[in-house]
Amino acid sequence: MNNMLTIENLSLQFGGVKALNDVSFHIEEGEIFSLIGPNGAGKTSMLNCISGLYQPTKGSMKFQNQEILTMKPYNRTGLGIARAFQNIALFAHMSVLDNLKLGRHIHMKSGLFAGGLYWGAAQKEEVEHRHAVEEVIEFLEMQDIRNVPVGTLSYGLQKRVEVGRALALNPKMILLDEPMAGMNSSEKEDMARYIIDMHETKGMTVVLIEHDMGVIMDLSDHIAVLDFGKLIGFGTPEEIQNNPEVIKAYLGEEEAG
Numbered sequence: 009m010n011n012m013l014t015i016e017n018l019s020l021q022f023g024g025v026k027a028l029n030d031v032s033f034h035i036e037e038g039e040i041f042s043l044i045g046p047n048g049a050g051k052t053s054m055l056n057c058i059s060g061l062y063q064p065t066k067g068s069m070k071f072q073n074q075e076i077l078t079m080k081p082y083n084r085t086g087l088g089i090a091r092a093f094q095n096i097a098l099f100a101h102m103s104v105l106d107n108l109k110l111g112r113h114i115h116m117k118s119g120l121f122a123g124g125l126y127w128g129a130a131q132k133e134e135v136e137h138r139h140a141v142e143e144v145i146e147f148l149e150m151q152d153i154r155n156v157p158v159g160t161l162s163y164g165l166q167k168r169v170e171v172g173r174a175l176a177l178n179p180k181m182i183l184l185d186e187p188m189a190g191m192n193s194s195e196k197e198d199m200a201r202y203i204i205d206m207h208e209t210k211g212m213t214v215v216l217i218e219h220d221m222g223v224i225m226d227l228s229d230h231i232a233v234l235d236f237g238k239l240i241g242f243g244t245p246e247e248i249q250n251n252p253e254v255i256k257a258y259l260g261e262e263e264a265g
């Protein structure tokens with residue numbers, strides 16, 4: 009297996025807080041990879057470093073062997089990294105279809121000149137947007153709600169649209185920050201099925217933050233465990249479940265709760 013993302017000695021500091029402290033791990037191409045750990049452990053910070061929202065203080069981050077540590081988020085999208093947010097960041101008054109299309113326009117627009125001077129190219133791009141968005145609507149089974157304003161949908165469906173917006177960018181690697189938070193059990197099952205399909209039918213690499221340990225252990229090929237910004241475990245679900253340090257810092261605490 010080839011590495012999709014290789015992270016070495018990554019640190020991120022906010023004032024006196026070490027959000028990430030000398031973290032190293034790798035994510036293989038085409039796998040479902042999960043980041044777990046207690047609240048405030050640094051999971052979202054790590055995702056923000058991967059998407060380019062946060063600039064690490066030091067370390068190295070290679071995407072398909074290319075150093076991306078200082079690369080702008082826009083350029084990372086171009087390489088094939090897309091991200092769905094934990095807190096839904098959609099336009100409530102716009103339809104599902106328009107939210108998905110807008111996501112592509114924002115990230116992939118060819119610019120005013122291309123639009124004005126090369127009408128043919130802009131038209132071709134519009135067709136591509138349409139095609140990608142329709143594919144996502146079918147993949148996430150959103151045909152019935154395609155024209156519905158996002159703000160009127162249930163929380164679970166809004167989360168699905170948020171994931172769809174990242175999917176519409178046709179990424180090689182998709183970053184999902186708690187895609188099942190606040191969902192009921194049938195919505196969770198649907199989302200788990202979509203994640204498996206992203207991996208199995210689209211061959212996508214999926215990076216997941218999730219608190220539901222049942223979901224994590226079922227879906228993940230590999231797991232990294234963070235605690236106070238440090239990597240305290242890395243391995244298969246079985247290895248993680250049998251790792252004494254992880255049990256002490258995180259899993260044990262769940263059992264007790």
Ligand SMILES: Nc1ncnc2c1ncn2[C@@H]1O[C@H](COP(=O)(O)OP(=O)(O)OP(=O)(O)O)[C@@H](O)[C@H]1O
Nearest residue numbers: 022025026027045046047048049050051052053054
């Ligand atoms: N923009 C920021 N400015 C200052 N401190 C931050 C910022 N983002 C994160 N932190 C701090 O970094 C640490 C890690 O936070 P982070 O949100 O990455 O944890 P997390 O594991 O995702 O937690 P949760 O499960 O609660 O979402 C925390 O101490 C947090 O307060």
